[in-house]
Amino acid sequence: MRTIIFLLVKEFKQIFRNKPMLVIIFMLPIIQLLILANAASYEVRNIRFAAIDADQTPYSRELVSKFRASAQFDFIAMYPSEKMGKEAVQQGTVDVVLHIPQNFERDLQKEKKSQLLVTINAINGSAAAVENIYVTSIIKDFNKTVQVALRNAADTAQKPKEVIAIPLFWFNPELDYTTFMVPGILVLLVTMVALFLAGMNIVREKELGTLEQINVTPIKKHEFIIGKLTPFWILGIAELMVGLVIAKIAFDIPMVGHPGLLFLFASVYLLVVLGIGLYISNFTETQQQAMFLAWFFAVIFILMSGLFTPIESMPVWAQVLTEFNPVKYFVEVIRMVMLKGSSLKDITPQLVKLGLYALVINALAVWSYKKVS
Amino acid sequence: MSISLKNIGKSYGAVKALSNISFDVKQGELFGLIGPDGAGKTTLFRILTTLLFPDNGEAKVSGYDIIRDFKDIRSHVGYMPGRFSLYQDLTVEENLNFFATIFGTTIAENYDLIKDIYEHIEPFKDRRAGKLSGGMKQKLALSCALIHKPRVLFLDEPTTGVDPVSRKELWEMLKRLQQKGITILVSTAYMDEASLCDRIALIQDGTILKIDRPQVIIDTFPSKIYNVKADSTYRLLQDLALYPDTHSVYPFGEYSHFTSADPDFKPSDLMRFLQEKQHSGIEVSETPATIEDAFMELSKASELIDN
Numbered sequence: 001m002r003t004i005i006f007l008l009v010k011e012f013k014q015i016f017r018n019k020p021m022l023v024i025i026f027m028l029p030i031i032q033l034l035i036l037a038n039a040a041s042y043e044v045r046n047i048r049f050a051a052i053d054a055d056q057t058p059y060s061r062e063l064v065s066k067f068r069a070s071a072q073f074d075f076i077a078m079y080p081s082e083k084m085g086k087e088a089v090q091q092g093t094v095d096v097v098l099h100i101p102q103n104f105e106r107d108l109q110k111e112k113k114s115q116l117l118v119t120i121n122a123i124n125g126s127a128a129a130v131e132n133i134y135v136t137s138i139i140k141d142f143n144k145t146v147q148v149a150l151r152n153a154a155d156t157a158q159k160p161k162e163v164i165a166i167p168l169f170w171f172n173p174e175l176d177y178t179t180f181m182v183p184g185i186l187v188l189l190v191t192m193v194a195l196f197l198a199g200m201n202i203v204r205e206k207e208l209g210t211l212e213q214i215n216v217t218p219i220k221k222h223e224f225i226i227g228k229l230t231p232f233w234i235l236g237i238a239e240l241m242v243g244l245v246i247a248k249i250a251f252d253i254p255m256v257g258h259p260g261l262l263f264l265f266a267s268v269y270l271l272v273v274l275g276i277g278l279y280i281s282n283f284t285e286t287q288q289q290a291m292f293l294a295w296f297f298a299v300i301f302i303l304m305s306g307l308f309t310p311i312e313s314m315p316v317w318a319q320v321l322t323e324f325n326p327v328k329y330f331v332e333v334i335r336m337v338m339l340k341g342s343s344l345k346d347i348t349p350q351l352v353k354l355g356l357y358a359l360v361i362n363a364l365a366v367w368s369y370k371k372v373s
Numbered sequence: 374m375s376i377s378l379k380n381i382g383k384s385y386g387a388v389k390a391l392s393n394i395s396f397d398v399k400q401g402e403l404f405g406l407i408g409p410d411g412a413g414k415t416t417l418f419r420i421l422t423t424l425l426f427p428d429n430g431e432a433k434v435s436g437y438d439i440i441r442d443f444k445d446i447r448s449h450v451g452y453m454p455g456r457f458s459l460y461q462d463l464t465v466e467e468n469l470n471f472f473a474t475i476f477g478t479t480i481a482e483n484y485d486l487i488k489d490i491y492e493h494i495e496p497f498k499d500r501r502a503g504k505l506s507g508g509m510k511q512k513l514a515l516s517c518a519l520i521h522k523p524r525v526l527f528l529d530e531p532t533t534g535v536d537p538v539s540r541k542e543l544w545e546m547l548k549r550l551q552q553k554g555i556t557i558l559v560s561t562a563y564m565d566e567a568s569l570c571d572r573i574a575l576i577q578d579g580t581i582l583k584i585d586r587p588q589v590i591i592d593t594f595p596s597k598i599y600n601v602k603a604d605s606t607y608r609l610l611q612d613l614a615l616y617p618d619t620h621s622v623y624p625f626g627e628y629s630h631f632t633s634a635d636p637d638f639k640p641s642d643l644m645r646f647l648q649e650k651q652h653s654g655i656e657v658s659e660t661p662a663t664i665e666d667a668f669m670e671l672s673k674a675s676e677l678i679d680n
Contacts, residue, residue, distance in 0.1 A: 010460070
């Protein structure tokens with residue numbers, strides 16, 4: 001026990017003496033949080049919009065003005081010809097071009113239907129999909145207005161039987177993306193700090209040769225590993241604390257559930273991440289190798305965590321893989337606790353799975369750590 | 374026996390780092406492992422300090438088997454690797470304290486053993502280890518290796534890259550430690566340090582060429598050695614190699630060391646030969662053999678066997 005305490009003291013001394021590193025550990029995540037929370041969003045705004053009105057009728061002008069009035073669209077220009085519209089998309093000066101054909105109004109009135117051509121720059125697929133939804137909803141809205149107008153003129157007896165769905169967004173009523181993203185980004189930051197620092201730390205001792213000096217001492221494997229990982233466990237928890245405070249102050253993210261639950265979950269979660277870090281350091285000789293290996297896992301874990309893309313939309317094999325992704329569980333749980341107010345009972349399945357994970361990965365890591373080569 | 378090795382061998386893939394190494398070191402002996410870089414000295418140290426398992430053979434350190442009782446060995450040996458391996462961002466005192474603690478002891482408990490060495494660096498005990506001079510780092514490393522009062526001390530090339538004054542000091546410290554009953558195994562690539570050991574093993578390419586007291590090795594050198602000098606050293610070496618009776622020739626400081634294959638060799642014959650080759654400032658004189666001469670002779674012989 002005395003040895004472990006002494007190791008901890010030594011480790012903390014080294015961490016706090018490395019001033020630039022300390023700044024990196026605490027400042028970078030804060031900056032990341034501030035940047036990512038504002039930048040990482042599915043919302044597509046400022047869509048550059050242009051139209052070609054070959055009809056030049058009250059209806060066509062009405063349709064264009066609906067786009068001009070929309071908050072999502074920035075009106076760029078009216079083009080006299082289809083060719084110019086195409087060129088604008090080619091050059092990337094315009095994202096969406098609406099082409100209203102000749103006789104648009106006449107067809108609508110006589111045949112009750114007409115066609116529109118919408119060109120969307122789909123270089124960024126997900127943005128294009130969202131743009132398509134916006135365009136469709138504006139046209140739908142226009143349709144409604146037109147229908148009402150047409151019916152008024154014709155048969156007022158037939159009342160339209162429309163079904164209107166009113167969506168109610170639970171736990172995030174305004175569909176605020178910051179509220180949705182910040183808890184997830186917090187997970188990302190805690191993960192990075194724990195995974196990279198723990199992995200690098202032991203490899204660094206390998207590189208410096210100090211590990212060899214330690215290995216010829218009678219120090220026990222578990223003493224050394226506990227002494228090495230505990231500081232980063234504490235740093236990870238501290239990081240989460242700082243992150244939560246910033247989330248509250250800067251973004252006013254709600255904390256519906258009990259923060260204690262988050263820290264309980266984080267403490268198990270960090271064991272898993274630190275175990276992975278230790279495992280990486282056992283199989284690498286230099287910090288460079290460890291860095292790349294840690295990146296490999298970090299990228300897969302983060303992109304498959306449901307933080308940016310929903311797990312439900314992944315292929316089945318990928319969904320199975322995510323069962324082994326610790327980041328997924330924490331992203332789930334942090335959103336559940338902060339936004340929904342889940343209780344301990346609600347997060348028990350995740351907690352148990354992660355606990356088992358921690359047990360297995362640390363057993364593997366301790367087993368593969370060798371004082372003798 | 375404090376250290377004993379029998380047929381120790383170790384390979385890294387196809388490279389044979391050590392083959393059939395056997396020797397014994399007595400209690401309280403200062404034993405030197407002398408050989409060039411890449412001879413296998415560090416591998417041997419790593420095996421004896423339980424950092425590496427050998428492929429074959431057995432060895433005991435202070436009565437403990439290096440494979441079966443490796444945990445006991447770690448409590449009873451001190452190891453100073455060739456590269457400075459202490460924490461550069463901890464101070465002198467923190468480093469010493471750290472190693473004392475993980476060996477389950479304190480600085481005060483064994484202070485008498487390290488006093489002579491630690492005294493030199495004690496004024497700088499609050500300085501970070503990374504900011505010490507080479508010689509001071511050496512003393513700190515030695516203090517840390519001694520803090521648990523080891524029975525056997527392993528020093529891997531402790532004088533490589535150290536200034537002459539610090540080198541001399543280090544050897545004096547080792548002599549004093551030896552008097553306290555500690556067995557010391559030290560390796561070096563400097564042949565001139567060999568004479569400071571009780572016994573030495575000359576090692577090359579993973580095999581031991583000879584084990585004996587340094588004086589015996591010098592005394593039993595088989596042939597006479599001549600110091601040869603001329604104004605153009607490079608041309609001299611080339612021409613000496615052409616001399617029909619040459620057994621060996623290699624540069625040795627400002628001179629070239631020359632041995633003849635002919636037992637009735639006369640220096641005057643060589644002088645005449647060199648004069649014919651237009652050399653100026655020629656000197657030829659007999660000189661006593663050194664460990665380096667013995668090493669060159671032995672390694673030449675072993676190469677002949679290999680080929």
